[in-house]
Amino acid sequence: MSDGRLVLIADDDEDILALVRTIVERQGHEVMAARDGAEALALVVQRRPDLAVLDISMPELDGLQVLRRLRAESHTRDVPVVLLSARAQEADVALGFGTGADAYVRKPFSPRELADHVAQLLER
Amino acid sequence: MNAAGLRTMPLARVYLAAGLAATGLYFVVPWDSFGQALLYDAIGASSAVAVVVAARIHRPSTQLPWYLFGAGLLSFSLGDVLFNLYDQVWNREPPVPSVADAFYLAGYPFLTIGLLLLVLRLRSQERRVGLIDAALLTVAFGLCQWIFLMEDLVRGSASASEKIVALSYPAMDVVLLAALVFLALTPAWRTVAYRYLTASILLLLVADEIYGVSPDTYADASWLDAGWLLSYVLWGVAALSPSMRGLSEPKRSRDPRLTTLRLAVLAAALAAAPAILLVERATDGNIDAVAIAVGAVVLSGLVLLRLAGLIRSLDRLRGAERVARAEAESVRRQLADQNEQLREADRLKDEFVALISHDLRTPLTSIMGYLELTLEDGELSKRQSGYLEIVDRNAKRLLALVNDLLFVARLEAGELDLHPSKLDLAAVVRQTVSEAEPRAAASGITLTCEAEPVPPVSADRGRIFQLLDNLVSNAIKFTPEGGDVRVSVAQANGAVRLEVADTGIGVDADEQRRLFERFFRASTAAERQIPGTGLGLYIARAIVEAHGGSISVESEPGRGTSFRIDMPVEEAEVHA
Numbered sequence: 001m002s003d004g005r006l007v008l009i010a011d012d013d014e015d016i017l018a019l020v021r022t023i024v025e026r027q028g029h030e031v032m033a034a035r036d037g038a039e040a041l042a043l044v045v046q047r048r049p050d051l052a053v054l055d056i057s058m059p060e061l062d063g064l065q066v067l068r069r070l071r072a073e074s075h076t077r078d079v080p081v082v083l084l085s086a087r088a089q090e091a092d093v094a095l096g097f098g099t100g101a102d103a104y105v106r107k108p109f110s111p112r113e114l115a116d117h118v119a120q121l122l123e124r
Numbered sequence: 125m126n127a128a129g130l131r132t133m134p135l136a137r138v139y140l141a142a143g144l145a146a147t148g149l150y151f152v153v154p155w156d157s158f159g160q161a162l163l164y165d166a167i168g169a170s171s172a173v174a175v176v177v178a179a180r181i182h183r184p185s186t187q188l189p190w191y192l193f194g195a196g197l198l199s200f201s202l203g204d205v206l207f208n209l210y211d212q213v214w215n216r217e218p219p220v221p222s223v224a225d226a227f228y229l230a231g232y233p234f235l236t237i238g239l240l241l242l243v244l245r246l247r248s249q250e251r252r253v254g255l256i257d258a259a260l261l262t263v264a265f266g267l268c269q270w271i272f273l274m275e276d277l278v279r280g281s282a283s284a285s286e287k288i289v290a291l292s293y294p295a296m297d298v299v300l301l302a303a304l305v306f307l308a309l310t311p312a313w314r315t316v317a318y319r320y321l322t323a324s325i326l327l328l329l330v331a332d333e334i335y336g337v338s339p340d341t342y343a344d345a346s347w348l349d350a351g352w353l354l355s356y357v358l359w360g361v362a363a364l365s366p367s368m369r370g371l372s373e374p375k376r377s378r379d380p381r382l383t384t385l386r387l388a389v390l391a392a393a394l395a396a397a398p399a400i401l402l403v404e405r406a407t408d409g410n411i412d413a414v415a416i417a418v419g420a421v422v423l424s425g426l427v428l429l430r431l432a433g434l435i436r437s438l439d440r441l442r443g444a445e446r447v448a449r450a451e452a453e454s455v456r457r458q459l460a461d462q463n464e465q466l467r468e469a470d471r472l473k474d475e476f477v478a479l480i481s482h483d484l485r486t487p488l489t490s491i492m493g494y495l496e497l498t499l500e501d502g503e504l505s506k507r508q509s510g511y512l513e514i515v516d517r518n519a520k521r522l523l524a525l526v527n528d529l530l531f532v533a534r535l536e537a538g539e540l541d542l543h544p545s546k547l548d549l550a551a552v553v554r555q556t557v558s559e560a561e562p563r564a565a566a567s568g569i570t571l572t573c574e575a576e577p578v579p580p581v582s583a584d585r586g587r588i589f590q591l592l593d594n595l596v597s598n599a600i601k602f603t604p605e606g607g608d609v610r611v612s613v614a615q616a617n618g619a620v621r622l623e624v625a626d627t628g629i630g631v632d633a634d635e636q637r638r639l640f641e642r643f644f645r646a647s648t649a650a651e652r653q654i655p656g657t658g659l660g661l662y663i664a665r666a667i668v669e670a671h672g673g674s675i676s677v678e679s680e681p682g683r684g685t686s687f688r689i690d691m692p693v694e695e696a697e698v699h700a
Contacts, residue, residue, distance in 0.1 A: 015490040022497065086485035088527075089534075090543065090586075108489035108523060111496050 005029045005122055008049035010040040010066065011084065012058045016107075020053055020084075023111045024118060037061025041069055049079055051122055053114075056085040056096070064099050071100045080121040084109070135181070136320075136364040139174055143167065143357030147350060155346070161208040167353050168201030174360030184369040186245060189238040196234030197359060203227035220282075221289035229289070232296035235325075239303035242371050253433060257389055258306035260426045264396035265301055267419035269294040271400050273336050275412055297332050300325060307371075315370040320362035328355040390430060393423050474537045481530035488526070492519050521655060528659040532642065535666050542584040542670055549620050549691065550575040552585065553613045556592040560600065568605035571596075574612040578620045581691045583671050591667045594660050595624040595687050601654055602685065603628035619673075620693055625686035631679040639677055640665040648681070 007029045011017040014035075021031050032049065034040035038060040040052070052070065054063035061069075063083055070076040083096045086107040096104040103117045146167050153160045172194050179190035206224040210216055218224055243254065273294045277287055304325050307318070331351030362368060397420035404411045495516045499509060534540055557573040564571035592611070599609040607627040614621050631639060631646045638644045643658040664687075668675040672692050679685040 013486055013490070016486070016493070019490060019493045019497070023493075086482050086489070088485075088530075090541070107485045108492045111493050111500070 005050035006032065006047060007118070008032050008034065008040060008043060008052040008054075010034040010037065010053070010058060010063065011055035012036055013055070016055070016084075019111070020114065023115050024053070027115060027118060029118075029122070037063065037066045040066050044070065044076060048075055051080050051082070051118060053082045053084060053118070056083055056087065056092075064096070067099050067101060080124070082114070082117050082121065084114075135178070136361045136366075139364050140357065140361045143170075143354075143360065147353045147357065150349065150353060151347075156211075158212050161212050164349065164353065165201060165205050165208060168197065168204050168356050171356035171360040172198035172201055175363040178360075178363035178368065181364075182366060182369050184371070186241065189241040189371075190363060190368075192234045192238035192241070193359065193363065196231040196238065197356065199227050199231035199234060200356075203231065220286045225289050225292075229292050229296060232300055236296075236299050236303045239300075239307055243303075243306050253430070254306050256426055256430045256433065257386065258302050260393035260423060260430070261305045261389060262298060262302035263419060263422050263426065264393045266298045267396055267400060267415065267423075269298055270415055270419075271404060271412060273333075275415070293332060294336050297329050297336075301329060315365075315367040317362045317365040317368035317371055320358045320365060321371075324355045324358035324362060327351045327358065331355065390427055394427055397423060470536075474533045477529050477533035481526045481533070484522070484526045488519060488523055492516065492523070495519065525657050525659075528657055528663060531663055532659055535663070540666065540670055542587060544582045544584050544671075546580045547583045547585055547588065548578070548580055549583075549588070549622060550578050550613050552588050552592060553611055553622065556589060556596055557611050560593065560596045563597070564600050564609060567600055567603075569600055569603050570608045571600070572608065572610045574610065574614075576612075576614045578613055578615050579693050581620055581671075581693055583691065587667045587670075591664050591689075592622070592624070594664050598660060599624050599626035599628065599685070601656070602626065602649065607684075615693075616690070618693060619690040622689040622691065623686060625684065627684040630681040630683055630685055631677070632681055633679075636677050636679055640675070 007024045009017065009020045009024065009031055010033070011020060012035055017033055017035065021033055024031050029051075032043045032047065034043055036059045037054075040054065041061065043049075044052075052066075054066055056063035063085070067081050067083070070079055070081065080102045081100065082103040082105060083101040084105050084107060085092060085096070088106045093104045093106075102121055105114055105117060146163060150160060150163050150167070153163065175190055175197060176194040179187045179194070184190065203224045203226075206222070206227060207218060210218040210222070210224070274291050277290050280287070282290065304322060308322065328351070331348050334348055334351075397416055400419075401411065401416050404416075495512055498504070499512055499516070504512070531540075553575050554573060557571060561571055596609065596611060603609055603626045609624070609626045612621075612623045612625075614623075629648050629652070631648065635644075635646050639646065640661050642662045644662075645656060645658040649656060665675050668689055668691075673690055675687065675689045677685065677687050
């Protein structure tokens with residue numbers, strides 16, 4: 001796994017978390033998984049991820065709040081972030097990009113669609 | 125001829141003409157002759173017969189008053205016969221009192237009771253007011269009778285029996301007038317029969333009064349007979365008039381009002397006592413202070429009673445108005461509450477739909493994601509792949525339903541926000557068609573696109589694509605294999621016209637205008653179990669109207685359906 005990278009994934013739904021983990025691991029990357037925003041930030045403190053895939057609706061800190069913290073810290077400022085959300089309104093998407101997301105994927109999503117985003121963002 | 129036939133005959137007019145002719149004849153035949161006396165008796169008797177016959181023909185709801193009238197008139201007539209017997213057969217002056225007087229005096233109570241019975245058919249409210257008014261006029265008239273006729277008789281030198289009989293006539297006149305006035309103050313006065321009846325009684329009273337004031341001059345004033353004779357005739361005419369039935373019918377009328385007539389009655393009654401006083405003083409100066417004072421007190425009392433009744437009924441009306449106002453206010457408040465509750469329920473429904481739609485996406489994400497992974501793995505048998513493709517298709521349907529519900533919820537919450545840009549509708553049409561091509565091909569349907577160059581419109585690209593995709597998907601869904609779906613875009617009358625036409629199953633005429641209603645599904649769609657939520661066209665219309673456009677449908681069952689959308693173009697673009 002020479003080009004394996006570290007990807008942080010966070011979702012409060014166990015099944016979706018496993019789905020995302022499968023998609024990312026299939027691409028040969030290492031995964032660290034969190035079930036809420038606070039846990040995600042705790043993991044980031046231990047190891048800086050190369051990419052973060054964050055669900056927006058989570059307990060404790062939601063995905064947008066985690067995104068803001070990442071952008072506020074100098075060593076995580078440049079980590080690409082994919083937001084996942086069941087909120088599909090254009091205003092929600094605009095808010096996601098406005099907060100600093102690099103991609104916004106609406107639930108339900110196609111595994112191929114998410115994989116494309118992950119691959120594209122890690123290539124940069 | 126039967127009763128029904130007789131009822132339609134102008135009997136009243138025939139009897140009136142005959143009566144007038146007979147009365148005229150009375151003054152032509154030799155005076156004081158036997159023939160003349162016979163004619164007088166015949167006219168009187170005929171009126172009694174006419175009244176009884178009329179009651180049989182017209183069959184009013186109460187017949188008794190009319191039989192009483194018949195009895196009263198017959199009694200008068202018998203009095204006439206006896207009077208004439210003295211004169212013509214026995215050739216002597218009738219004694220005072222005579223048997224004739226007994227019959228004459230017996231007639232008045234019959235007539236009076238008959239009139240009162242008619243009044244009793246009316247409503248109690250009418251009766252009470254009418255009673256007071258009648259009492260007022262009666263007391264006033266009675267006072268006149270007493271002062272000008274009866275008082276002199278009492279003080280006269282005649283024997284007691286003579287006095288009693290002589291006093292009875294004016295007294296009876298008072299009673300009869302009272303009954304007449306009572307009836308006059310009810311709605312009965314509007315009938316023709318009533319007017320004849322009134323004329324008849326007034327003639328009788330006037331003749332009686334003139335006779336009463338100077339009985340000795342009767343021999344010289346033979347024209348007085350005309351009053352009595354015409355009174356007979358008119359009573360008969362009143363009975364024969366078909367409107368006599370109306371006298372027995374209780375009529376609905378408004379609450380008693382203070383009409384001019386009634387005010388005049390009250391004023392005349394109040395003025396009676398002072399007027400009599402003045403007349404007495406001007407004529408002989410022999411004033412009966414006690415009678416006038418008593419009369420004045422009674423009259424004032426009655427007027428007060430009458431006014432009190434009016435004020436009470438006004439109070440009642442005002443009370444009823446207050447109650448009605450309070451009720452209206454409470455109903456209004458109730459309505460406002462209900463409206464508030466409805467709005468709240470509507471808001472909760474929208475919130476609920478939004479929440480459900482959102483929470484349904486999460487499990488759908490897992491279902492659809494893992495399905496795709498499983499299918500990609502390629503380790504399944506062909507049959508298993510086929511099964512999972514069906515699951516996938518239905519998951520997509522479920523997602524479409526969730527999306528539609530969410531869209532409608534937002535639409536109804538007024539949250540449909542458009543992001544318009546300059547849009548080439550021809551390009552959107554081409555994109556829609558190319559994306560729908562595989563689905564059309566899978567269903568064996570030929571999908572064609574006719575896109576002319578059109579001026580750009582200001583529209584939300586995503587929404588217009590949603591709209592067109594919706595219509596094209598519908599067309600494919602409702603068109604049997606081998607059919608055609610044609611999508612076109614062209615310029616028309618300052619608008620861009622989009623058309624989606626199919627050769628599908630069509631929609632019944634009476635269902636066409638309901639197609640755009642929320643959750644409406646055409647019966648043909650339901651019968652063929654073609655899946656759908658009944659939201660697609662509702663959403664389509666909402667999108668079109670949000671852009672200021674219009675959408676219409678033409679369809680023929682079995683032949684096909686065509687949706688036409690006109691999107692407005694900015695003026696500058698049309699001529700550009």
